[in-house]
Amino acid sequence: MKTKIKKYIAILLGITLLGISLNSKQSPAPLTQTANAATTMVQLKHNAYVYTKRGVRKHGKSLKKGQVFTTHGTINIKGKKYYCLSKARYIKSTNVSAISxxxxxxxxxxxxxxxxxxxxxxxxxxxxxxxxxxxxxxxxGTTKIKGYLFYKLGNNQYILASTAKSSGTTTNTEKDKTSDSTDKIDTWLSDRSDKPTPKEVRSLLANSNDKLGYAVYFSDSQLAQVKNHLWEKIQSYRIEKGYPAYKSNPELDTFIKKVSSKSANMIIYADDINGADLEKHLPSLASKGMNAIRAVDNYKYYGNYLGAPAIFNIKDRNPEHVATEIFESLKNDNFYDETILGKDDKLSYGSLGLNYYWDGRSSCVGLVFIEVTGSSQEWIDYYNQN
Structure with missing residues (x-):
């Protein structure tokens, strides 16, 4: 008798659950529901993709392990919890750890x-x-590296303490070398032009043996020659590795020219370029199926300043020699090497820009490079036709 009752109850429960299931299909719940509107700091436990509000992975969007984000509540997408980065960007909660x-x-x-x-x-x-x-x-916490005060961000990342504030107060309580007027760190752009005056040019060239290393100077013509030599080396390197040379694209070239036209632009667009978030700047390419981006924007790449990517012989103003130095330094860095090579990307467009930076006392050359590709049939057709 007890067995029959248990079976009867099981049948009733099954019917009830079936009814719930059918009702849910007839009246679907919203795709997203706000679970918590509080602002929360989260840190990525490993690399993570970015998703749309419908749970569709965004192409070319990959966030790196160790990055910290301010999120704006959590939502439920298809039964899974996501943190909201912005109106159209979400990451899975399993990829992060909440800081508080x-x-x-x-x-x-x-x-x-x-x-x-x-x-x-x-x-x-x-x-x-x-x-x-x-x-x-x-x-x-903070730490001193070679006498300079830094904030420790974790994941082997550090920034100068003078560039940030904590708990609403500035970080000038401990004097550090960034306040020294002869320091070669310039964390922001002055109001000066990128180009030195004729008098300053003469001073730069006259002090080419200056131990401070401020004698980086190239005219527009010389910088154009450096860029052309460097681009030839990048293209030859790509062909040498078995890939077709980069094709040029008017939209990409126009954007590169805009970015490299002045150092201020290289700062403004650095986040989007280094974060491969370029759809809004390259809408035509994005509409054709662009789904992978390799890029670098460094407004102080070539020079003798604190933390330069490589040690350069800045007394050598021969454009071809300089291009060779820059190229070799790119190749010797794993990230830059894969970027300029466009590793594993075949149907690609590429573009390069250089910018001369001058702040009134020191100078260097900035570099911006972008490579984009796609894999859809629409992209293949567009690439073959253009």
């Missing part, structure tokens, strides 16, 4: 960038990546 609503936990504290900041590693070498002003990060 106040940005303080695990001995970390929230800082806000007051100036664009170069990211360095523990060996005091620049990664070539910039964090834009206004960005919030979580720091895990």
């Amino acid at each position: 609503n106040q940005g303080k936990a695990n001995n970390g504290f929230q800082i806000t960038l007051t100036k664009p900041a170069m990211i360095f590693n523990s060996k005091f070498v620049s990664t070539g990546k910039l964090i834009s002003a206004g960005t919030q990060k979580v720091a895990y």
